[in-house]
Amino acid sequence: MIARRVASLSSDFTPELPLASSATPVILGIPPTYTTDWGAAYVGDSLPLLRRIPASSIDLVLTSPPYALEFKKEYGNVAKGEYVVWLKPFGKEIKRILKPEGSFVLNIGGSYNQGTPTRSLYHFKALLMLCEDVGFHLAQECFWYNPAKLPSPAEWVTVRRQRIKDAVEYVWWLSKTPFPKANNRNVLNEYSADMKRLLKRGYKPKQRPSGHVITAKFGHDHGGAIPSSLIERGNNESNSEYIRACAEAGYKAHPARFPRALPEFFIKLLTDEGAIVVDPFAGSNMTGATAESLRRRWISVEIKPEYLLSSRVRFSSLNIGADTVA
Ligand SMILES: C[S@@+](CC[C@H](N)C(=O)[O-])C[C@H]1O[C@@H](n2cnc3c(N)ncnc32)[C@H](O)[C@@H]1O
Numbered sequence: 001m002i003a004r005r006v007a008s009l010s011s012d013f014t015p016e017l018p019l020a021s022s023a024t025p026v027i028l029g030i031p032p033t034y035t036t037d038w039g040a041a042y043v044g045d046s047l048p049l050l051r052r053i054p055a056s057s058i059d060l061v062l063t064s065p066p067y068a069l070e071f072k073k074e075y076g077n078v079a080k081g082e083y084v085v086w087l088k089p090f091g092k093e094i095k096r097i098l099k100p101e102g103s104f105v106l107n108i109g110g111s112y113n114q115g116t117p118t119r120s121l122y123h124f125k126a127l128l129m130l131c132e133d134v135g136f137h138l139a140q141e142c143f144w145y146n147p148a149k150l151p152s153p154a155e156w157v158t159v160r161r162q163r164i165k166d167a168v169e170y171v172w173w174l175s176k177t178p179f180p181k182a183n184n185r186n187v188l189n190e191y192s193a194d195m196k197r198l199l200k201r202g203y204k205p206k207q208r209p210s211g212h213v214i215t216a217k218f219g220h221d222h223g224g225a226i227p228s229s230l231i232e233r234g235n236n237e238s239n240s241e242y243i244r245a246c247a248e249a250g251y252k253a254h255p256a257r258f259p260r261a262l263p264e265f266f267i268k269l270l271t272d273e274g275a276i277v278v279d280p281f282a283g284s285n286m287t288g289a290t291a292e293s294l295r296r297r298w299i300s301v302e303i304k305p306e307y308l309l310s311s312r313v314r315f316s317s318l319n320i321g322a323d324t325v326a
Contacts, residue, residue, distance in 0.1 A: 025276050025297050027052050033308050036315050039288045039298035043308050046280035046301035050093035053299070058097045059181070059275035062266055062287050064107035064258060065090070068122045074255060080111065080122045084129045090280060091134040097278070101181040104136060104174040105266045107144060107258070110166060117156040117163050127172050136174035139182070142229040143168045144262055171231070173266070186268045188224025195225065233261035242284060242314055251310035254284035263290040271296055285311035 024035045027049055032040040042049055065087065068080040078086045094104050111120045130136045145168050156163040191199065203219030239257050246253040263286060267277060273295045279287035282300035284307060291298035292315065302308045312318055 025299055027299065033305075034312055034315075034318055036288075036292055037317050038292045038295065039300065041282065041285060041288060041300045041302070041308055041311065043303070043305045044301060045303055047089055047093065049301050050090065050097060050278075050280055053093075053097045053278070055096050056099050057276070058278050058299075059099055059102050059271045059296075060105065060267065060277045061094045061098060061102070061280065062105040062263055062277060063279045063281045064256075064283070065281045067109040068111055068120070080120055083122050084125050087126055088129055088133065091130045091136070094278075094280070095134055095136060095176055098176045100177050101179070102176050103139065103180045103182070103266075103270045104130075104176075105270070106130075106172045106174065107169055107262065108172065109169045112153055112156070117160075123170055127170075130172070130174055136176065137178050139173045139175040139180055140229060142171040142173055142231060144171055145230050145232040146259075147232065168230075171262070171266075180270065182270050184226050184269065185223070187227050187265055188222070189227050191225050227265075231262060231265055233259040239284075239286070242286075245313035246310045249310070249313060251313065252306050253310060254307050257284045258286040260286060260290055263287045264294070267291055267294055267296055282311070283307055285314060289314035 024038060024040050026032060026035070026040050027042065030042060030044070030049065030052065033043045034041050066077045068078055068083040091104075098104060106126075108123045108126060110123055112118065113120050127138070127141075131138055147167065149165065149167050151157040151165040157165060199219060199221050203214075203216060205214060205216050205218075207213050239259070242257070243253050245251075263277075267290060271277065274297065276297045276299065277287060277291040278298070279285070279300045282288065282302040285300045285302070288298040288300040288311070300308075300311075302311070
């Protein structure tokens with residue numbers, strides 16, 4: 001089944017991909033830094049690499065580009081005023097490579113304006129550009145609640161105490177068409193104790209104070225609760241193994257990683273086994289590692305060789321390419 005899917009991709013893809021265990025999607029003409037059973041990781045600027053991926057061949061692009069922050073990260077940040085112009089060509093390529101039913105999940109953090117306790121609108125401008133100029137649809141706006149976030153900027157939050165702790169990041173779920181492939185049955189939460197009790201005792205239809213009539217269908221067991229658009233997880237908890245392995249190997253750990261829960265949620269919601277997931281700003285390659293564990297194929301690109309080098313600790317089955325950064 002997987003072999004057939006790969007064979008149907010454009011000829012820009014390496015043709016000899018016979019079995020699931022070697023069904024790695026490879027960008028033709030560019031040696032990957034490493035490959036695994038399910039994916040290929042590249043060092044480089046992702047824009048020219050995206051341009052080499054055939055049109056309508058990718059199921060999901062899931063990524064977190066550098067944000068436009070006042071306080072620069074070690075991997076550099078684009079200035080707020082230039083952010084939309086910088087992001088647009090990536091957006092165009094991402095739309096081009098997605099299948100019609102594909103999704104683009106973009107995690108982006110908010111930011112303060114310099115010198116005042118007011119918030120920048122850059123991430124909203126990015127969303128408007130992607131929808132109004134590039135032509136994506138906003139399937140849903142989701143939020144990543146990170147309880148482990150530190151209170152900042154210190155001046156407004158901890159010193160003058162005029163603002164509260166910023167605890168969410170934005171996750172714009174965009175789609176190429178209004179009906180992207182998605183199934184919330186794949187990401188159900190366990191029912192609450194109250195709901196379990198209700199399912200056991202049965203439910204009598206009634207009208208809520210809001211006027212909504214809750215029918216008997218509410219009492220049916222659907223296998224779990226439909227999750228909300230708020231995904232809660234600290235980015236330190238699921239990365240401890242990675243940080244320990246980096247320290248042991250003497251590698252530099254990436255400073256701004258996804259928690260596993262974030263890519264896991266969207267990969268399960270939006271793709272089936274064998275699908276291809278691309279992360280053009282891969283960092284520590286949490287996206288690739290999560291896709292691998294869920295038996296999805298993946299392509300990741302990271303511009304800084306040291307981050308891609310350390311991302312190798314996330315994989316047990318690893319083929320180091322000729323161009324390995326070491
Ligand atoms: C916010 S981090 C991504 C972290 C990642 N989600 C993780 O879980 O580790 C953004 C990454 O994009 C990389 N980057 C910046 N510009 C890039 C480009 N043009 N092509 C590829 N990677 C780029 C940065 O070096 C940085 O590692």
